[in-house]
Amino acid sequence: xxxxxxxxxxxxxxxxxxxxxxxxxxxxxxxxxxxxxxxxxxxxxxxxxxxxxxxxxxxxxxxxxxxxxxxxxxxxxxxxxxxxxxxxxxxxxxxxxxxxx
Numbered sequence: 001x002x003x004x005x006x007x008x009x010x011x012x013x014x015x016x017x018x019x020x021x022x023x024x025x026x027x028x029x030x031x032x033x034x035x036x037x038x039x040x041x042x043x044x045x046x047x048x049x050x051x052x053x054x055x056x057x058x059x060x061x062x063x064x065x066x067x068x069x070x071x072x073x074x075x076x077x078x079x080x081x082x083x084x085x086x087x088x089x090x091x092x093x094x095x096x097x098x099x100x101x
Contacts (some may be wrong), residue, residue: 003099006040007069011092021088024081031077035068037061039062047074055091069096 013021040060048054063069072078085092
């Protein structure tokens with residue numbers, strides 16, 4: 001059995017576009033679930049220890065494999081809400097990570 005692959009999301013909401021953020025966040029769970037996504041944790045970021053820039057939130061999702069993450073990011077339903085994502089966040093970064101043996 002293969003180990004899960006994790007999608008880590010570092011994001012800073014755009015306070016001027018809360019409607020877009022809420023619309024994006026209301027649609028992404030159902031799309032991600034099609035690819036076997038399981039939420040692991042969501043954290044509010046308190047402070048950054050190396051510089052002034054810090055994200056507002058850090059989230060971790062588990063996927064069964066890398067192909068599932070690729071499927072999510074190429075899904076037509078996800079592609080249709082990227083404009084909402086780009087409005088709703090001042091900054092968002094995605095990281096694909098594997099558990100070390």
